[in-house]
Amino acid sequence: MRRPTLACCVLALSLRAIAAPLTDAELDARVHALSEQLRCLVCQNQTLADSNAELAVDLRRQIREQLRQGASDEAVKQYLVQRYGDFVLYKPPLKPLTWLLWFGPLLLLLVVLAALWRARARRVAPAGPLDDAERRRLAELLDEPPPQRSPRSIDTLPPLSPP
Template sequence: MLRLLVVLLLLTAAPAMAQQIEDRLADPAQEMRARELSRELRCLVCQNQSIEDSNAPLARDLRRIVRERVVAGDSDRAVQDYLVQRYGEWVLLKPRFNAQTFLLWLGPVLLLLLGGGIVFALYRRQARAQVVAPVALDADEQRRLDTLLRDDEVGK
């Protein structure tokens, strides 16, 4: 029974052991920069993970490229530009604001304003529909109203 438990524990730990430990940079400041940059870059295989969090072979290659560029002395922007040139804007987890991505950045605000405008217009239309303009009474209706009002005053 104990052996079975040990085997099960080892099997559940297998995915954790599969993660390869990469070569870390000797300079802790450069290593920290490389990790920060890796958190801002999308794994092109996993798509919703950064290359820092992904175990995909392509993510490992991208982490290696980031480290090489950091060691070479490139700025953060230069490293990102290099990867964008090579893989496109999709590689950035937080796309830059430019002519190609302005709808991505401003789209939610525009949709919110459009939705608010539609709700406002519908509310105003409904409010106008509820306001009923007074209609003038013809002579017969006016006589009946006067009679009712007189009878009401007499009954008090």
């Protein structure tokens, strides 16, 4: 007995939705809300709602027409994803194809932090005491006489005479 009642309610609601088309204000609100969730394919950093590119205007027109015909928001999104791929969504689904998109920034941050930590560890590494071979080499370097000057050094030039 419950099933016929539920079926009647669903039928009544669906007939009401078909019979009562959206007003222009409601349609504008739905188009705007949906275009805020979609990326402009030309601008790539703006939503469809914010973009004035010809393609964005055309896509908003298509969205409006589909919503006017009674399509749901999800159906419109699926239509655009089938046509343009997941890139059209500002929040693409989490799947193997989009893992780099979702986790790439975090991975890049970890690589940069590891490189900085490693560079700092190399720079700050304390020098240990010298072994015998290093001490002998240092003594040799410190005990060497200064290099010989070339014959044309400044000391061999005659002094300048006053004018």
